[in-house]
Amino acid sequence: MRSAYTVEAVRHAEAQLMARLPEGALMQRAAAGLAAACARVLGRVYGARVVLLVGSGANGGDALFAGARLARRGAGVTAVPLAPGRTHPAGLAALLKAGGAVAEDPFDALAGADLVVDGITGIGGHGGLRPDAVPLARAARGSNAVVVAVDLPSGVEADTGEVPGEALRADLTVTFGTHKPALLVDPAREYAGAVHLVDIGLGGELPSVPALEALQHADVARMLPLPAAESDKYRRGVVGVVAGSARYPGAAVLAVAGALRGGAGAVRYVGPGAAAVIARFPECLVSTGRPGEAGRVQSWVVGPGIGEMREGVREVLASDVPVLVDADGLRLLEASEVRDRTAPTLLTPHAGEAAALLGCAREEVEAGRLAAARELAARYGATVLLKGSTTLVAAPDGGRSPVRVNPMGTPWLATAGSGDVLSGLAGSLLAAGLGARDAGSAAAYLHGLAARLASARGVPLTAQEVAAALPAAWRGVRDPHGDEPPEPDRP
Numbered sequence: 001m002r003s004a005y006t007v008e009a010v011r012h013a014e015a016q017l018m019a020r021l022p023e024g025a026l027m028q029r030a031a032a033g034l035a036a037a038c039a040r041v042l043g044r045v046y047g048a049r050v051v052l053l054v055g056s057g058a059n060g061g062d063a064l065f066a067g068a069r070l071a072r073r074g075a076g077v078t079a080v081p082l083a084p085g086r087t088h089p090a091g092l093a094a095l096l097k098a099g100g101a102v103a104e105d106p107f108d109a110l111a112g113a114d115l116v117v118d119g120i121t122g123i124g125g126h127g128g129l130r131p132d133a134v135p136l137a138r139a140a141r142g143s144n145a146v147v148v149a150v151d152l153p154s155g156v157e158a159d160t161g162e163v164p165g166e167a168l169r170a171d172l173t174v175t176f177g178t179h180k181p182a183l184l185v186d187p188a189r190e191y192a193g194a195v196h197l198v199d200i201g202l203g204g205e206l207p208s209v210p211a212l213e214a215l216q217h218a219d220v221a222r223m224l225p226l227p228a229a230e231s232d233k234y235r236r237g238v239v240g241v242v243a244g245s246a247r248y249p250g251a252a253v254l255a256v257a258g259a260l261r262g263g264a265g266a267v268r269y270v271g272p273g274a275a276a277v278i279a280r281f282p283e284c285l286v287s288t289g290r291p292g293e294a295g296r297v298q299s300w301v302v303g304p305g306i307g308e309m310r311e312g313v314r315e316v317l318a319s320d321v322p323v324l325v326d327a328d329g330l331r332l333l334e335a336s337e338v339r340d341r342t343a344p345t346l347l348t349p350h351a352g353e354a355a356a357l358l359g360c361a362r363e364e365v366e367a368g369r370l371a372a373a374r375e376l377a378a379r380y381g382a383t384v385l386l387k388g389s390t391t392l393v394a395a396p397d398g399g400r401s402p403v404r405v406n407p408m409g410t411p412w413l414a415t416a417g418s419g420d421v422l423s424g425l426a427g428s429l430l431a432a433g434l435g436a437r438d439a440g441s442a443a444a445y446l447h448g449l450a451a452r453l454a455s456a457r458g459v460p461l462t463a464q465e466v467a468a469a470l471p472a473a474w475r476g477v478r479d480p481h482g483d484e485p486p487e488p489d490r491p
């Protein structure tokens, strides 16, 4: 499990640690890790031209001390102080002593740089880049230099992943002690580039519950249901799928395709797509009546492509088993039908659906995903899986459990019907006995991994191919020697 902590938690942990260490020791650890990462990026330090963008806080101090280390190894290092007179004094002195200098013309320096180090703001920054920093950030991005951000790309909000104004776009972010939410949640995550975590000894001082957590292969492998010797199809769990309509028969097929690969012992399909489903999946139990008449299930999935089937949503929400509501189901539900449930509910909106549920604009959800997921979970008393470039899973427990962020996706998933596959898959995991938070986050993980496998080397994928790659994804997470596939190329 990887985790991310808020600024408050980081500052508290740093204070505890600093109280036991000589003054400046922590910053030296950070600077050493930063300089080593810069040296790896440069390949050859001697003769390299390095420009430091230096803000008024300790983030600038890190940049200056790392610059001093690079200067001692023969790099030509110049600093661009953004708040002259408030530059970290010891850091600046160290840089000058090591042979570095203050840049005479910042834009000339940036134009000729091999490496730019962004030390404008870290966890203390708020409100986006200030006007004087904007042209420098743009010049850095417009140069041929590799841009390395210190702790965070300057201009992003550490705790939320929001980007309120302009921010600096980095190729690599070297972060200290722990990830911060902004490094895992879009839009900020986009600005960070690759992320390298430097251990500065903070681990033991951080609280046991982080703000965010991201599953890894081993975590998912532990959650996935395995049939035991005594299992039969009913004990493994039956998932009921209410999906599709005359207008969208494909949604029924795709949701069932996901459900068949989620570990439940049987899939019951209920709705007008029964003929299409049985033609494609003879292993599915189908009926055309009402959900309440279809026989017992251990979970329901309701919503993909159901059009105006309001009655189906109402009936399923009135049941006493876990329910996943997706797509049209989210439009048709009454908030009280969700809030009054005693069994778990998992809502799986994309940003547009989340905006409709919250009564705000889609852009607002996309700009503040973390806040939107938490707010939805609180308002509906349901677990919320917010889909999109960053998929988040928030539980309705007032922040007691960390929000899960899915590290395993690919923009190739932005293809029609892939959400239907996800809903079936997550519903199947619910039927197999996983809690809503685990079912949602494990499903998003497998779904993302399947998509990465199916789109390997940059091949467009279809929703059916995502479903077909799910067995390979299960195998992948279960393989103790399996490598996690690299992040797909981002445009």
Ligand SMILES: NC(=O)C1=CN([C@@H]2O[C@H](COP(=O)(O)OP(=O)(O)OC[C@H]3O[C@@H](n4cnc5c(N)ncnc54)[C@H](OP(=O)(O)O)[C@@H]3O)[C@@H](O)[C@H]2O)[C@@H](O)CC1
Residues within 6 Å of the ligand: 014, 015, 018, 026, 027, 030, 055, 056, 057, 058, 059, 060, 062, 120, 121, 122, 123, 124, 125, 126, 127, 128, 129, 130, 133, 150, 151, 152, 155, 176, 200
């Ligand atoms: N604590 C530790 O032990 C360790 C900390 N470490 C490092 O310290 C970093 C945190 O340092 P920090 O607290 O000094 O804040 P920081 O991110 O440098 O920025 C705040 C300064 O910027 C200013 N400012 C604010 N907003 C701004 C904006 N939009 N645009 C421009 N300026 C803006 C604000 O001044 P203002 O002008 O508002 O008075 C303030 O002076 C952390 O990220 C890590 O890198 C490591 O060395 C490990 C040990």
Ligand SMILES: Nc1ncnc2c1ncn2[C@@H]1O[C@H](COP(=O)(O)OP(=O)(O)O)[C@@H](O)[C@H]1O
Residues within 6 Å of the ligand: 327, 350, 386, 387, 388, 389, 390, 391, 409, 410, 411, 412, 413, 414, 415, 416, 417, 418, 419, 420, 421, 422, 447
């Ligand atoms: N830019 C993106 N990057 C990564 N994943 C994405 C992106 N856009 C969409 N997705 C994923 O693709 C799926 C799309 O689901 P959804 O929006 O419900 O589409 P549909 O209704 O067509 O099935 C979700 O799993 C979502 O997280």
Ligand SMILES: [K+]
Residues within 6 Å of the ligand: 059, 118, 119, 120, 121, 122, 149, 150, 151, 152, 153, 154
């Ligand atoms: K920075």
